[in-house]
Amino acid sequence: MAKGRDTTAVPPAYRGKETSFIKHELLKAYLKRLFLIIGMSAQRLGFAELCYVDGFAGPWQDESDDLGSTSIAISFRILDECRKELEKQNRSLRIRALYVERDKTAFARLENYLREQTPAGIDTKAFQGDFVELQEAVLDWCASRGFAFFFLDPKGWMPVGVKVLRPLLARPHSEFLINFMYDFVSRAASMGDFQEHMVDVLGERVDVLDLHGVAREKRILGVYRRNLKLSMPATSRWPARSAYVRVLDRWKERTKYHLVYLTGHPHGIVVFMEISEGVALVQKLIRASTKQASRVQRTGQAELFGAGDLIESDGPSIEIAEVEEFWLGRLSSEPTRFRETEFADLLEETD
């Protein structure tokens, strides 16, 4: 996929905010698959509407009129494509979108954009204010017979803490994509002043003082995901499930944030992981091309190979011995059928 591509990996509008491009690639690809899948079965599932909620909408770091590098413009494009596709398939249902933004200036631009650019056939609405305080109004806006997807992408971590999100997480027929600012959370987790906040954010007290690197990340993220899931409606047949994409710092080999995904359906996990595989490749390509551009600028010398060729040398993300060990632990002398549910369990368990 990436071979032969180079510094053109990131569209100009995303230069300097490359990690947003990764986030948006995931949002774009997943939202489209999700709304088409649910839309095609909406009648059978009893959904009259598809609702999209952007809880921290912006616009943010994009001064252009077309807001080309924002989640707002991306959602317009995807919702429009979904509506047209579903209509072609004779599956007409209402598609609605809600955008929440606290900042006054950003909100004025958001409202203006909604007024001028809302695609035909999509109902859009904007609320100004603090998303945390507006949660009840947001829930009221989501019709009870609607399926809802929540994109929660604040700049910090407080508004997406487990305690804060509980009312929203309890909504049935909902999926979530949450930006979990691990870099900030991990630093705060070692500071005495933040311990009470940490309990609210992660859902319980977590002692990570002696943990570093991957072990620390696994523990913090694991507790956060587990407690988010515990707040979701679940039955033994349909347990709450979660997966994530790790987004690295542009320059350092360090996690910047995780995009945490929550669903009640095993198919959601399988589709999300499939899409996240493609996004991981985009991320590798962007990192390689960003580093290459910086090298070229520093040395003044062009390089023989494109960034796409350089990522070929990146090793696999998991050791084959680990995969073997996992499967050997699973196999038995009896034939075992791995259906979608078991596959989703496996994906969740191994990430």
Ligand SMILES: C[S@@+](CC[C@H](N)C(=O)[O-])C[C@H]1O[C@@H](n2cnc3c(N)ncnc32)[C@H](O)[C@@H]1O
């Ligand atoms: C990271 S930016 C959003 C980027 C946008 N989702 C995108 O992908 O293009 C976060 C936005 O949320 C807004 N914001 C921060 N805290 C908020 C809150 N508590 N309630 C509502 N909006 C908030 C900020 O003003 C900013 O515009």
